[in-house]
Amino acid sequence: MKKKIVIAGGGIGGLSAGIYALKAGYDAEIYEKNPVAGGECMGWNRKGFHIDNCIHWLTGTDSGTSLWQLWKTLGAIDENTGYAKTDKFYTCRLDGKEATLWKDRDRTERELVALAPEDESEIRRMIQHVRFAESCSIPVEKPLDMMGVGDYIKMGKSMANMPKVMKEYGDIDLNELAERFHSPLMKMLIKDYMPAEYTAYSFIVSYATMTGGNGEIPLGGSLAMTNRIIERFKSMGGRLFTNAPVKSIIVEKGAAKGIELENGEKITAGAVISAVDTSLLYGRLLGGAYTPKDWAGAYGSSSDYPVMSGFQVAFAADNGFSGDGTIFFGCDPIKIGSRSFDMISVKNYGYEKSFAPEGRTVLQTNISQYDEDYLYWKSLSKEEYKARKQELADGIAKRLIKEFPELDGRLELLDCWTPLTYERYCGAYHGAYMAFITKPGVKKLKCDGTVRGVKDLYIAGQWIMSPGGLPVAAASGKFAVQRILKKEKRPIDI
Ligand SMILES: Cc1cc2nc3c(=O)[nH]c(=O)nc-3n(C[C@H](O)[C@H](O)[C@H](O)COP(=O)(O)OP(=O)(O)OC[C@H]3O[C@@H](n4cnc5c(N)ncnc54)[C@H](O)[C@@H]3O)c2cc1C
Known part of the structure; x- marks a missing residue:
């Protein structure tokens, strides 16, 4: 047997x-x-729309x-898998200006230097290390503790440039990396996609996964x-x-x-x-x-081992929406518990026709949440929790419309969920998306x-x-x- x-x-x-x-x-x-x-x-699925809640890449x-x-x-x-036709990692908008991390890193370099000439050397250094990090791969043949000398030599050769990335960005977090830049938009671009406590190399490697053609959306x-x-x-x-x-x-x-x-x-x-x-x-x-x-x-x-989760809202909208891909935008402060947030991300799922009826699209917003926010949600009664979600969803809709006036009268709430949803549904510690x-x-x-x-x-x-x-x-x-x-x-x- x-x-x-x-x-x-x-x-x-x-x-x-x-x-x-x-x-x-x-x-x-x-x-x-x-x-x-x-x-x-x-x-x-909600109201005839599909809410996709994981693969960003x-x-x-x-x-x-x-x-x-x-x-x-x-x-x-x-070999036959089709991938979404997306050309960027994400965009940040601040005071009428936009900065984008394109899949084409040379285009990113050109555009960022033009946008923030005062940060030229730091931009060029960062993009150079993104090029280096394109060789980074996750060892999946066997667990690290089962690897022999030969395996390590092979891994070292295939990732020959990674030590340079670790040397430059392995000992600082994203807050410190952002401080190397002068332009507020550049600071935002560095800090807003991932938690700012993350080691800076994680951000470089994530972006390099896309620029190196190894991070698509099936x-x-x-x-x-x-x-x-x-x-x-x-x-x-x-x-x-x-x-x-x-x-x-x-x-x-x-x-x-x-x-x-x-x-x-x-x-x-x-x-x-x-x-x-x-x-x-x-x-x-x-x-x-x-x-x-x-x-x-x-x-x-x-404090040493935080986890990240999110307060997310999905809306149905018309395809006429001008935003493409994932966009971070500065907004009027919105309070969740004792913390105030002045930044929201919105992702347009228009690249996937099967998610929405003809002529419409799903927009998903996210406000990053951490352990403290999880504890806030946890402290609410069932009625308070429901009411607070609705209030926040309304507040987010208002801010979306302020940033993208073409959405006025064209947003329909599909669903909203919190760190507690991940805890309830998956047993996720503090609603974590990823590990510590x-x-x-x-x-x-x-x-x-x-x-x-x-x-x-x-x-x-x-x-x-x-x-x-x-x-x-x-x-x-x-x-x-x-x-x-x-x-x-x-x-x-x-
Ligand atoms: C919003 C969001 C976006 C993300 N985006 C990306 C991305 O773009 N790229 C990426 O690589 N990763 C992304 N992730 C992370 C990715 O989804 C996770 O890393 C991965 O799915 C975790 O898989 P897992 O099997 O380790 O854990 P889980 O998916 O949590 O699986 C654990 C399973 O155990 C079940 N379970 C719990 N308790 C019990 C029990 N008592 N008995 C039986 N079953 C039980 C749960 O229901 C669950 O099905 C994202 C996550 C989220 C939430």
Whole structure:
């Protein structure tokens, strides 16, 4: 009989673990609490429109990369995948001026220098390092701790220019990088896409993913990609159980023996892979007994280990909207809890015809939220929460119309959601989109994909490697299966 691997959580990490377990010759069962799998890589329908809520860019769309091979194995993308026709990362608007990070970095360089000649040398330095960072790739062949000297030499050669990027931007955060510029618009361009506490190199690498042709949006969006992965899992013989919340991991004599569902059913397994948020694994599923000290410390210190979430609103609008792609714009201050925000981003999904009826489009706004904001939302009663969401959605609509007068009378509210939505729907710690924010000077949390004190229990999901995101989630599932293979002294090439 084949060994059975049981997987708790059916996000991209769990689905990847399932597919690689089947590939390695195991039986695989996934238990997902929601009616549909996919976790944060999700989209949903409202009033005849589709709200796409994940992929702003998928790293690994360059078919020459190992990550592309991984996505292909998962059924996420292949040689025939079509991509959205977008030509920019994002635009910032301030006082009637616009600055854009184009996919064409040379165009970006030219335009930014013309816009802010006082910052010419800093702009040129930044774009030069974006060129260097285009060689950056995420190691997905095997976990770092299983890599030998040869693997490291190969990785070093393929990313020969990355040390230059790390040297220039590895020790400063985005606030400090922004301070190198004089133009307020340039400062905004640097600081507003990612949390300003992020190490500056994360921003350089993210932009380089696009300029290097390795970060596209697959047509159909997040839900369509998730459904392709689910289909791949099922077509290989995997069994996916939805509406099946896991209550705990069964641990006997220091080893995982299976899982217990909320309905009391016990499922035995040869090995268990947890692909739920690590805070849930360490807390609810293991009862707090096996939480590593440094992780417990991180959960207790949101200043050193913050997470980012968002207050998002989706509107339907006419296609006549002049804004293209993602635009950040300065606005009249809007208060959420004790904090005031003077910046909103709006993304026009007009590039995807299947998301809206003919002649209309979906606009999605976002205000970044952090641990403190999550706690504010958490403090509200059910009625207060509902009312506050509605008030804020109205406030955001007013500000959108002020910035883009052509939207007057043409916006229809589709939905709005908060960090609590991600907590409720995915069990996401403080509503986090990604893993902990990597701050310069703060010790990076390590996770070797196992739980000390519990044999046959493995960890997948975006939290095992910073900064998280879809590529980490996808690779983590493969890594968990490789750890099982290694324990059985079998080849890990899958
Ligand atoms: C708005 C937004 C935009 C994003 N944009 C991008 C982007 O452009 N590019 C990118 O790379 N990444 C992006 N991300 C991040 C990406 O979505 C995540 O990194 C990834 O989906 C995480 O996958 P995961 O499997 O680790 O976790 P999750 O998706 O959280 O999966 C965990 C699963 O476990 C399930 N679960 C929880 N508790 C239980 C339980 N008790 N029993 C059973 N199941 C349980 C959950 O329902 C969920 O399905 C974005 C995220 C958000 C929210």
